Amino acid sequence: MPVVIVTDSSSRLPASLTDVHTITQVPLHVTLDDGTEYLEGRDDVPPDVVAASGATTSGASLADLRRAYEEAVARSDGDGVVAVHMSRRLSGTWSAARLAADAVDGEVRVVDSRSVGVSLGLTTMAAVQAAEAGATRDEVYETAVRAAATAESMLCVQSLDNLRHSGRLSLTGRLLGSALSIKPILHMSDGLLALRERHRTMTKAIAKMVDAAVELADGEPVTLGVQHCQNPDLASELLDTMLERVDDVTSSLIVDLGPVLGTHVGPGAVGVALGFGLNPLD
Structure with a gap:
């Protein structure tokens, strides 16, 4: 099986791409001032959240990342996983991703996309295309790093x-x-x-x-x-x-x-x- 690609929900990739290419998007979190928490991409989040003064956000959790990586490693059948995440300077997601990757015996390489939003999505798709073309895990990683540098x-x-x-x-x-x-x-x-x-x-x-x-x-x-x-x-x-x-x-x-x-x-x-x-x- 080709190298499996994981990203986070800030990549904003639509289901038309994630489903066809079997891309995992680990959810980010948004919390209201009353303590209600939503997982982006999984829960129905009220549209007025973006204008709510008390809303806060947080990155993908270590537990969710580790679970996603373990499932991706199993699906990769030995070919490995490349995880492309939002800029480390905007979120703790990248740091948590490194910890999660360390916990799955080095099967996952983590890319700092240095971006967020659709730019992260395009960098993720560069990794997907390299994987589907038969590139090795390290080659996919290098492709994603180059895509991030030029985006x-x-x-x-x-x-x-x-x-x-x-x-x-x-x-x-x-x-x-x-x-x-x-x-x-x-x-x-x-x-x-x-x-x-x-x-x-x-x-x-x-x-x-x-x-x-x-x-x-x-x-x-x-x-x-x-x-x-x-x-x-x-x-x-x-x-x-x-x-x-x-x-x-x-x-x-x-x-x-x-x-x-x-x-x-x-x-x-x-x-x-x-x-x-x-x-x-x-």
């Missing part, structure tokens, strides 16, 4: 309030984006969300994000991901614009950021990610 991801948010409260934005970003009227473009930088640009309106910010994505694509074949928080119409418009502007899109997908990431970026956020070196997604 690009940007996000426009309506307000920085959620990110300020969660502490997921760098200090520089917090200071430069303090004005409520500012609509920032955020990007992944060294595994953290940081400020790339700031603009007066969301429309201007999105237009500049598109310009930046086109420049980053630079005419190369790219896999395009669009992500949003409870803003499907704008996400669809963004995808259409990107497909018009980017020269060579091998495939594309739109994902909702879900309750955990949505809690950090707030309603209305929309962003793009570029993956390089992938075959068309199916």
Whole structure:
């Protein structure tokens, strides 16, 4: 059997991909101020959670990760497992993943994707495609590391309030984006969300994000991901614009950021990610 791929629910990969390619997504957690806890991807999470001031999130648990790895190792029939997780600088998931991997006798290699959301999903799919092409576990690991190093991801948010409260934005970003009227473009930088640009309106910010994505694509074949928080119409418009502007899109997908990431970026956020070196997604 090919190398088995595991990720976490922040990858936001849809069932159309996880089911076909037998990808395990270990759930992240969201907890309300009354103590109610939900597992992302398993429980029905109320949509208003992303706007709830008392909601908190936590990474995948050690127990869930170890269970997922043990099951994946058994399915791999000796070929091994590669686990691709969200940036270690955004969550304790990666550290827990390393502990879980150590507990299953070295059968699992853990990749720090240095990203989150659909960008993590595209890096995961790069690993999946390498595994299905017959690569060894170490070759799949190296493929995922290269995909993570070349991936690009940007996000426009309506307000920085959620990110300020969660502490997921760098200090520089917090200071430069303090004005409520500012609509920032955020990007992944060294595994953290940081400020790339700031603009007066969301429309201007999105237009500049598109310009930046086109420049980053630079005419190369790219896999395009669009992500949003409870803003499907704008996400669809963004995808259409990107497909018009980017020269060579091998495939594309739109994902909702879900309750955990949505809690950090707030309603209305929309962003793009570029993956390089992938075959068309199916």
